[in-house]
Amino acid sequence: MTLDCDSPKEACGIFGVYGVENVAPIIYRGLFSLQHRGQEGAGIVVSDGSEISSVKGQGLVNDVFSRQPIDKLVGNLGIGHVRYSTTGSTRIQNVQPLVAECVDGLWVVAHNGNLVNAAPIRKMYQEAGAIFQTSTDSEVLVHLLADPMYRSRPRRVARALAELEGAFAFLLMTKNCVMAARDKQGFRPLSIGKLGDGYVFASETCALAQTGAEYLRDVCPGELVVADQAGLHSSTFVDEDESRLARCIFEMVYFARPDSQVFGENVHSVRLKYGEQLAVEHPVDADIVISIPDSGNSASLGFSRASGIPLDFGFIRNHYIGRTFIMPEADARSSGVDMKLSVLAEVVNGKRVVVVDDSIVRGTTIRRRVTSLREAGAKEVHVRVSCPPVRNPCFYGVDFPTRDELIAGHEDVETIREFIGADSLGYLSLEGLFLSFEGRHCFCDACFSGEYPTEIACKDGKQALESMSNELNLDI
Numbered sequence: 001m002t003l004d005c006d007s008p009k010e011a012c013g014i015f016g017v018y019g020v021e022n023v024a025p026i027i028y029r030g031l032f033s034l035q036h037r038g039q040e041g042a043g044i045v046v047s048d049g050s051e052i053s054s055v056k057g058q059g060l061v062n063d064v065f066s067r068q069p070i071d072k073l074v075g076n077l078g079i080g081h082v083r084y085s086t087t088g089s090t091r092i093q094n095v096q097p098l099v100a101e102c103v104d105g106l107w108v109v110a111h112n113g114n115l116v117n118a119a120p121i122r123k124m125y126q127e128a129g130a131i132f133q134t135s136t137d138s139e140v141l142v143h144l145l146a147d148p149m150y151r152s153r154p155r156r157v158a159r160a161l162a163e164l165e166g167a168f169a170f171l172l173m174t175k176n177c178v179m180a181a182r183d184k185q186g187f188r189p190l191s192i193g194k195l196g197d198g199y200v201f202a203s204e205t206c207a208l209a210q211t212g213a214e215y216l217r218d219v220c221p222g223e224l225v226v227a228d229q230a231g232l233h234s235s236t237f238v239d240e241d242e243s244r245l246a247r248c249i250f251e252m253v254y255f256a257r258p259d260s261q262v263f264g265e266n267v268h269s270v271r272l273k274y275g276e277q278l279a280v281e282h283p284v285d286a287d288i289v290i291s292i293p294d295s296g297n298s299a300s301l302g303f304s305r306a307s308g309i310p311l312d313f314g315f316i317r318n319h320y321i322g323r324t325f326i327m328p329e330a331d332a333r334s335s336g337v338d339m340k341l342s343v344l345a346e347v348v349n350g351k352r353v354v355v356v357d358d359s360i361v362r363g364t365t366i367r368r369r370v371t372s373l374r375e376a377g378a379k380e381v382h383v384r385v386s387c388p389p390v391r392n393p394c395f396y397g398v399d400f401p402t403r404d405e406l407i408a409g410h411e412d413v414e415t416i417r418e419f420i421g422a423d424s425l426g427y428l429s430l431e432g433l434f435l436s437f438e439g440r441h442c443f444c445d446a447c448f449s450g451e452y453p454t455e456i457a458c459k460d461g462k463q464a465l466e467s468m469s470n471e472l473n474l475d476i
Ligand code: AMP
Pocket: 010, 254, 295, 325, 326, 357, 358, 359, 360, 361, 362, 363, 364, 365, 366, 398, 399, 400
């Protein structure tokens, strides 16, 4: 197995509607509910059956669509995307949905996840003379769809999708239909809802609820679902095979909103159990349990319930600043950390405090939190983390940097404890992480275990496709 990529990646959010009047405001609401999955850019493309119109921009959903109002987006089908730069830089061309004019019509593409074989496919098309407009991995699907090999044959979309390896939840749109597809291993979530006479697709069910849609089911791994005039119909592009499932466990740990159902489970309930199990695995004598809001909320409640130690508010969050980690630039991240949380000294002063967070990646955030708790007078600070040490980079859409940047990639728990300045540090075990599921086999836990469920073809980082495009050799 080839595993020498070092690509930082992160999930995005996708949302689509078919068959409802004036879809743009609905997609806007859907994207707004998925904002936690990406804050770098947002876009909506709609169709009225003959014309396609779009609005896209960099920044938060609210900012993008207040700068460019959506009133001009008229249509009864459409798809939208919120972006974190998974592959490719933060330039505007990379903001999705991508719109491509093929010989037989327009294709609109929105992607969540990361394709592990995008680089060789792109290289093949570029060598044959194709021009790529973006540096995203998602664009290779457009070229596969436009390729006469697929274009001219039945089940063209299914055939194109079957060429892709790695993690994808795709929404595709033509002028008159919306399609949804999930990779054969089911890395990323994608749900289907019913809204009036139409259908809605969303990365997370929280977005269905916020738009008044009723949850029907998830798109199955390897399934292509089409919503068009004939209703909803489904086919598979790869035969179902339970044994290769690799749902991303980090969706449960951190990404997804607690009010979402992901892979059939309510995220809050799962995190609550993580917290309970953490209290069993790493008990401690303390006066209060506090959470790092919001990511540690559910697990800290679980820890408190299982340990009997009362839960209190030790940190107050400023809600007008986004998820700090989702700001991709290192500087933005570190300055954001200070702005986001303040300690309630009245709660922690003189206390033995257990502080619960969802994960430690580089260790910078929790180190600051421990320092601020001590400055506010905490007598002891015990850190509990509701997942195992993150030791390995992710190639499937989660922004885990190189092993060098991951503190647990090169340090043991005791060294990390010293670095963050805690009195004790306890991580949830890998076994504990899967206690509430039927087993580990259905999940990808490569970030913890190092066991990757696919081959990795790309050997470069986030800018991999960027640099391929830049190697211009002019001989005129
Ligand atoms: P740090 O250890 O300073 O790199 O930051 C870890 C914190 O960032 C965790 O407490 C999470 O809340 C959050 N986090 C962890 N993993 C990710 C990720 N892949 N993308 C965005 N935020 C993350």
